[in-house]
Structure formats: structure tokens, C-alpha cells
Amino acid sequence: MSDFKGKAVMILGGSRGIGAAIVRHFAAAGANVTFTYASSADEAQKIASETGAKAVRADSALRSEVASAVADAGALDMMIINAGVAITGDLLKLEADAVDRLIDINVRAPYHAGVEAARKMHDNGRIIIIGSVNGDRVPWPGATAYALSKSAMQGLGRGLARDLGHRGITVNVVQPGPVDTDMNPVTGPFAEVMHGAMAIKRHAHVDEVAALVMFLCGPDAAMITGTTQTIDGGVGI
């Protein structure tokens, strides 16, 4: 693993799942880690005390909270935009307010967090956005709102990469397929349907996604920017 000793890293949504694994990887590599959470105060506290990372409560559904949390973190070397929610189900029955909240958390917050991070980010910094294979493909029903939000991350990633490239800052979107977390547990009712669309028929482990993020943040990835990096076991290929 690359040495991230002393690097200032912020992870949006680090209390559980993929974000928590990224917190642990960066902390183990010597980085100074700050992460946000909204509801999971106990989990956030536990990870903070185990890793030495700083936990900050900031609800991504509220622009002022997420923007202040990023601004308060100061000059970053790496920004990992991970916090997200999924709502799935019958398109005609989903509550409009729930869909709007998803768009606030999955689209508006990443935009504002990315821009706030860019204001003070050190040259040659890294921004990673956690998208989804559903940004490219939707091989199962009921995911329209979620897919919309993850396709938006592709435009955000390419736009930021173009705007920040002159400072040596790279911006990439990591697009997982099924990953075993609270959001999409391997024991969940849709696991079999998902595996049916995959070449490698299993959920990924959070550490597999975190390892890709670490590579993209490391010195060997300085020329990788504006890309989507899919880690999905071959969903819908």
C-alpha cells in the first residue's frame, strides 16, 4: 500500500459500509482522516476511536452542513465523496419527497462537496466519487431514481477533472456493483437477481472497493483522470 503519512483526507459518509472501509485503509496508511456521518453516531464514534480519525456530524441532505464540513476541514490532499442512499421500488409508487431527498444526498451534496474541496485542495490532490454500475447499466427494475443520481456522478467527475487538471488534481468515479453492506446485504432479497446478471456471481467485499480507491489516490495514478472505474464483477456485460 502507498504511504499516505500526513496526508489530509476527507471521506463523506464514513460511518458504515464502503466509507468506513476507506476510513480504515487511509488511517492504516498514516493519513490524517476526517469523515462525516448523519445518523450513525455510535458507529462513527467507534471507528473514530479505533482509527484516530475525526468524525464530524454533517447531513448531506443539507447543503449548508455539507459545505461547512468540507470548508472546515481546510486544505485537503484527498476528498472521497461516498455518502449515498438508495431507494428502489415501483416507479409509480415511490414517494416524490423520498426521491427528492435522494437527489439532495446523491447529487447536490457531491457537487457542493467537490467544489468546496477544490477551493483549498493542494496541488496534485485527488477527488474520488463513489458512483455505481447503475450509472452505466440498469439490469434490474425499480432503480430509476438511483440510476439517475449515479449517472450524474459521471458528469460531475468529468467536469471537475477538466476544471482542476491544471493544478494536477485528478478526479475519478469508482462504480461498484453489488457490495455487501447495510445498503445491499448479501442476505437481501435481491441478491440472487443481482448475481444472475454478473459474470462473477457474488457481492464484493468493502475492502475490494477501498483498495481501488487507494490505488487511484496513490502516486502511480497521477495520469488517471476523468474516468469511471467499474468494480462490479461484470454486471450486465
Ligand code: NDP
Ligand atoms: P451504507 O448504507 O452501508 O452506508 C452509507 C454511508 O453513507 C453511511 O456512512 C452513512 O452515514 C452515509 N450517509 C448516508 N446518508 C447520509 C447523509 N444524509 N449525510 C451524511 N452521510 C450519509 O452504504 P454503502 O456503503 O453500501 O454505500 C456507499 C456508497 O456506495 C453510496 O454512494 C452507494 O450509492 C454506493 N454504492 C453501493 C453499492 C452497494 O451494493 N452497497 C453499489 C454501488 C454503489 P450515516 O449512517 O451516519 O447516515
